[in-house]
Structure formats: structure tokens, C-alpha cells
Amino acid sequence: MLVELERRARAALRPPPVLPLSKWIEGNVVLPSDLSALPGPVRLYPFQRGIADAMGDPSIERVTIVKSVRVGFTTLLSGTLASFVANEPSPILALLPTEGDARDYVVSDLEPIFDASPALAGLLSPDGDRNTLLSRRFPGGSLKIVAAKSPRNLRRHNVRVLLIDEADAMMPGPEGSPILLGEKRTLSFGNRKIIIGSTPLHEETSNVLRSYAASDKGVFEVACPHCQHAFELRWKDIQWPEGAPARAHAVCPENGCVIEEREKPAMVAAGTWRATAPHVLGHAGFRLNALVSLLPNASWGKLAAEFIAAKGDPEQLQVFVNTILAEGWKDGGDEVDEAALTARAEPFGLEAIPPDVLAITAGCDVQDDRIEVTLCGWSRTDLFILGHVVIWGSPDDDTTWFELDELLKSHWRHPAGGKLKVDAALVDAGDGDWTDRVYSFCHPRASRRIMAGKGVSGARPAIQVSKSKVKGGRLWIVGVDAIKTTIANRLARGTSIRFSADLEPAWFEQLTSERKTVRYFKGQPIRRFERIPGRRAEGLDCVVYGFAARHALTLNWAMLEEAMKGAPPIAARNVVRSRWMNGS
Secondary structure (H helix, E strand, C coil), rough: HHHHHHHHHHHHHHCCCCCHHHHHHHHHHHHHHCCCCCEEEHHHHHHHHHHHHHCCCCCCCCEEECCCCCCCHHHHHHHHHHHHHHHHCCCEEEEEEHHHHHHHHHHHHHHHHHCCCCCCCCCCCCCCCCCCCEEEEEEEEEEEEEEECCCCHHHHHCCEEEECHHCCCHHECCCCCCHHHHCCCCHHHHHHHHHHCCCCCCCCCCCCHHHHCCCEEEEEEEEEECCCCCCEHHCCCHHCCCCCHCCEEEEECCCEECCHHHHHHHHHHHEEEEEECCCCCCEEEEEECCCCCHHHHCCCCHHHHHHHHCCCCCCHHHHHHCCCCCCCCCCCCCCCCCHHHHHEECCEEEEEECCCCCCCCEEEEEEECEEEEEEEEECCCCCCEEEEEEEECCCCCCCHHHHHHHHCCCEEEEEECCCCEEEEEECCCCCCCCCHHHHHHHHHHHHCCEEEEEEEEECHHHHEECCCCCCCCCCCEHHHHHHHHHHHHHEEEECCEECCCCCCCCHHHHHHEEEEEEEHHHHHHHEEEEECCCCCCHHHHHHHHHHHHCCCCCCCCCHHHHHHHHHCCCCCCCCCCCCCCCCC
16 A cells, blocks of 8 residues: 555656647557557647647646537547646546447547557556456556446546546436536546537537536637638538539638638648637637548538538438537427418328338337327438327237237338338337336337337437347337427428328327427436426327337338339228227
8 A cells, every 4th residue: 555655656746748738649649550540640630739738738727629520539538638647647537428438438549549659558557456447547546437327436536637528418317417526526636627528419408518608718710811811610601502512612701702622721720729708717618610620521512512411301400510510409490389280281191102101110109098109101301190090998908909910010002013011110118007018019029120119318319229138028218309309390390291181180289299498407407398288299209109110220212112113003901090089
């Protein structure tokens, strides 16, 4: 124990590097060939150097980075962590959204960089029983890689350096915000360093945008090569001729000068960071989008093509806004009235499939006296609500499940001559009263992609399968907030969702039964969907599960189109029509 204390004391007396952190990283950090398209000693981009130097500046306590993809943030974060390990050893905590993220970061980024860099080799090598994959000790300090979803891990550590990546993927839990819990672990250090970086998600609840607003709000400015006007390059400054995104260029906002892609490297190389709130001391903020990235896949022409591909789909457009423009997403439009949706109904349905529909999914909601099913048709771009069926009967009755099975075995004639079937179905297993019956129905039919699902709120993928088996099969976890947000955005913008005239008016009321709200939980804003009093939500729940089932499919649209052609027409099959809502 005394030997360890002496080692720590000697390490603590080691002076920090004299060089700015950007210079130290470029002189000591090496990227291996399996980690980077440009292996070898790190060469930071011009916009990375100002961020790195702020991270290494002892007079700056906090650094916030609002970032896009394709700007090398992970490499920058790893280089900063390496500098603290090598030059200012102390207790260090890296906070990532999930344990999978933490493990992937250590195995895929951190360890390869330390192994490839002579100045770092051996510093994080296992040394006794106290070291694990996510917990390392080294002379004078320690490194913990912790998942934000495990707040109990945060209580056990006092740290001087806190590194937070993808802060907007961290939702408050029962103990509050994991970010604030992590910050509390630094209070005993007068020379603490807190670094928060993230791609922003939703503007109204973004952790990183809220932190940036409290900083000196740095922006990266470039000078127009023609008139020398300095400006932050934003998406409004990018233009291209109609139908020719490859010819995208920037336009100087001051004098309208046309700036070609070939001029970007020199312009970015001479760029500088400017604090727009210089009165804020000790908290450096940086906002950085992909328009200044010098990577080939971030050329203005390629980004323009990505925008064109995404602009018609709110879900894809949000990804572009978040990951390329580094901006928070604003949900579009006002709440949608069910009468307006009813008026948009079109003359198609299960007995008159639209030609564009090439796949069908089903979302099934289990109630005490019935199972409700919405059948969703999918084209390359649109969702067609083909019909809604109610199967009356207790879920405790085998006949009810037999009728559901028959419905999910149905085939429908396609206008091109082929036939359509249910490609995937998701049955709600979240109601504890009937969970076992749902498992008993779904698990034996897994080969038909009939899946048991459970909706979970929070920042989650649309659908993911459980890691372990439940009652002999897999449970599919549905990220209901993400899907409801997508549905709400599409409805508000009047795009991508089309409705059969066979749907009852009450179904449209159910589809619009929830509204988006922002509530504060332990002082942190979170987005929620709340039920409008007096409304039922079976229609919405069914569409959510039908949407999730689509995400479980990998569809080859060209093959599906060919499959619908040339096949002999099949006889129309009787379809169970809903006797609910119309009182019959």
C-alpha cells in the first residue's frame, strides 16, 4: 500500500506537458491501420486544434462540443484521455450511454491507440486483479469506463477528469440525470475537468445544447476566399443548380461570392474559433458541423445528395439535421386533428391493394376482450394503412388466437398479379395479464416473423431483440417514443402516411390520442407522449407495432417488384372485417 501511495505521489508531481494539447496529440498519438483510413501519427484538422487546446487548458474547467459526424471527435477524445493518463495521471471517468458503447470504445478505439503509440504503450495494460476491461489502474491514477444506464457505478468514484460522449443519448433515470450524477463525482477536485460532447437530438431537451448555451458559445469561422468576410458555414450557405447536387457550392452570406469545393481546404485551414459570448469564463463551447469536414464523404456535393434523399422523410431528415448539421431537431407542425386525417382517406384497402405496396406488416394490441390488428402496407417511400380488424374474444380463449393466426396467414391480390402476405407481425406482450399467452402464440411462429414485443420509453432504437430467451423465445423491445415521434412528424407534415377509406372515424381519433409534451424530471427536461383524457389509443398502439415490425425486416424492393409481376392472379380470400366501432 505504501509503495502504491509513493507511486501516486511521484506521478502527481509530474508536470503537465508544456506543449498545447493539440501539439502533444500530434506528436505522441498514433492511429493503427485497422482504425483509420489515414494510419500513423495523428494530424488534427484545423478546427480540432482549438478544441484540443481548450481541453488541455488548466484555466478552463468545462468544455462542451456540439458536433456532427465526420469531424473526428472520437480520435480527439481518445487523444485527450491519453494525455491525462500519460502526463497528468489522476482519477478519470469516461461516461457513455450503454455498456455496449463502453466496451466497444475500449476494444475498438482506446486499446488499439494505446498499443500503436510508443508514448502510450503499456500504460493501460492489465496489472493484477484490480484491472478489468472497463476499469484500469496506472501509476498516479485510474480510468473507469461507465455506462450512463448504470447510475450505481457513478456513486462509487471520485474523479478529477470527467469525459462524456453522446450526452444526448443519456436519459434521466430514477436517480436523476446521469450527467449531473457524474459531475457530482468531481466536486472534491479544485482542478477538475469536465468535457461533454454529443450530436444533438431534440432541441427542446438536448443535454449538449443546454450545456453549450451556458458556455462562451464558440463558432468556427472561415473567410470567404474572394472578399475575406468571416462567417460560420451553415446549411443555408450551400446551394446547387436544380437537379445537380454534385455541383453544390457555398455562397458568401455577405457579398454573394460563389465558393467552390476546391477552395474549401485552404479556407478551413485558415479558419479560427470565435467566442460569441466572451464574457463567460472557464467554460469553452464549440459548435461544429460537417460542412467544414475535409473528408471525401463530406464534400458539399455528397452532403447535398444526402439531403435530397432525406428531405421527403421526416425520420431521415432528422438524422441529417442531427448528424450532419449538428442541430437539434424541431418537431414539425401543430397537433393533427382526426377530422383532417379522415378527410385524407383514399379508395384503397385490403380488397384493393395500391400498386406501390410491396410488403405488409401487422401490429397487434391485446385487450381483455379482444385483439386489435392494424395491417400496414409498405412501399419504397410510404406507409399505407390498409385496414383495421378486431378479433373479439378473451385472450384466454384458444379460439381468439386461432382467428388471429388465420388472419396473419391471409393472402391478398396485388394489382400486378402476384400475392401479398403478412411479412412480419408484432404482438404486444407488455400487458402482464396476457404476457404468457402472447409468448405461447408468438414463439412457435418465429419462423413466420410473428414476434412478441414490449414497448419501452426513452432514447431507444425502433426495435431490438432481447439478448436472452424469454419463455423459450425472443422478446422484441420497441422504442415507442422514437416511433411515435416519427409518426407524429409524418402526420403533421402530411407526408408518407396514407389511409384507407375503409377505416372508421373512431380509428383516426385513436391514432391522434396522444400529444407530445416536455416534462421536468429531477430538474431535467424529458420528452413524453401523454394520453389525451377520454381517448382510447388502440389504433395508435397498433400502428406503432406495425411500424416496429417493418424495422425488423430487410426488404429488397427490386426483388419484391419482380415477385409481384407475372404471377397468376389468386382468388380473393374472405377478409375478416371489423364489426367494432360501427355498432354491428
